[in-house]
Amino acid sequence: MHKVLKKYVPESAASPCFELIKQNGVHLKVVNERVTRHGDYRRLENGMHQITVNANLNKYRFLITLIHEIAHLVAFQKFGRHIKPHGNEWKYTFQQLMLPFIRPEVFPLSLLPVLAHHFKNPKASSDTDAKLSLALKQFDEGPDKTFIFELPYGSLFRIYNGRIFKKGNRKIKRYECMEVATGRIYLFQPNAEVEQLR
Template sequence: MIDFSKQLSKYMPEPAAPIISAWINDTHCQFRISKSRRTKLGDYAAPHRGEPHKISVNHDLNPYAFLITTIHEFAHLKTWQQYKNKVKPHGTEWKANYKQLMSPFLKLNIFPADILTAIVQYMDNPAASSCTDLNLYRTLRKYDERPTPIATVESIPENSIFAIKGGRVFRKGEKLRKRYKCLELSTQRVYLFHPIAEVFPA
């Protein structure tokens, strides 16, 4: 059995590291700390053709986001052990496992009060990604080492002109339920933007 606690404690709260290290050993999981990925914070791959369980988590997450993402992916591993591919990836079985795996960490007093509150609320109905829970996402972002100096769609005034990565330019419109109508100036097409989509000066 290899103790990964020392390496893991560089990325997550130190009291959590021995638990995650034990999970890695118990499941024979290939745990990898990944480069930054824009499309996902972490990833799980089921055993295939003799390969072990594989989990990867982005290296640049703050310690609390890193731990929460790690628990999310281990919930996938546990669900696969129980049901293989017979259930939905983020169905009731995964949600039950996520809550069960999160439980010991809530007793360690490692989360700041605002993150703890957000996690408890999120656990009422965990989503496919912590990023889709606006309250939890915003709370976790407060603890980023270098908060990105970029505005979000929800933070700029209506009718503001903004750009997105790649250079396309839009005008912010009204909010429709959970997303904002935004007009692309070059094509006059309307797109719906997530409130926390990052934007740049045009």
Template sequence: MDKERILAKYVPAEAAPIVARWIDYFKCDFKVSKGRNTKFGDYRPPYNGDNHRISVNYNLNPYAFLVTTVHEFAHLQTWNEYKGGARPHGLEWKLNFKKMMRPFFEKEVFPADLKHAINSYLENPAASSCSDLNLFRALKRYDQQSQGVAVESLAMKTVFMLKDGRTFRKDELVRKRFKCMEINTRRIYLFSPLAEVFPVSGD
């Protein structure tokens, strides 16, 4: 099937040819994955004769999908250069991430506000784009309208629901994340301040 045509459903159209070339050049198995709460994308190196494998969540907006895709291809390039001898998000990966973002800046793929946020992030990229709140907020502005709200906007002790139906209570801020208790299991989870949730009670 036409990679560019398929990719254009998930990334900005002008970015699709570049990503398609990367998939072919690096002999990468590229998968559009189901939505995952814990990560936007994933990279697996080519062990036991397998190709490089990258997966990116299907439910990201086009700009978030592209940023995540570049993030994972930077892992691939770093693995090719160092064969596992570099730290996962060390200097080598950061340099590759910056380099691989360059063609999308040259094509003016990103709106001005996102370009500014990405440039700030690129000064010292974190392990995940969603761990940089400034970039994550900028990317979230391009999501389709939703009835959900950010965890940070809820009052403490508010009960909320995830899309999968599980319910939690917002308890306290721990460093940069909110400690929340799952109602049914009483297990504690840490949520990003910008995680999308659905309030069900103000108690």
């Protein structure tokens, strides 16, 4: 398991991650990409704790996702199963578990201030924090991506499932975009990855 972890997390984070996994009795599964989530935690019928994390994540996002999911398990054990999944108890637990990793031996210096800001009040998903999401995406492999905030007003774009939208105005933090086929309005995070059509 330790050798496997080195493939997915920064090298200096592999041993502490392995200890957290062992200490909490986690069965870790690295799975194919799921568009709607980076990872999840589930207590199985046999009492085991299963955490899945997408294999396609860069090392820094994989580490954050793994600790995010372990925080669910630890928070449920410490505070009971009736807490909100991303409530104050989970936030506190996530902050405490993540703190030992927010250092230059684990993350690039450019990410540290963004992480420090994010972990003052962690969100349910790292993608919800646009600054953190964009900072992490610079370490992704593969072709350059286009984000909604980069598109001109009125541009047409396609999302991962093939649906086509027209970019509209920004409303507070998100963009109102009209689905071309239905005329319905949807809200998009500025850092949503899309394929520009024109």
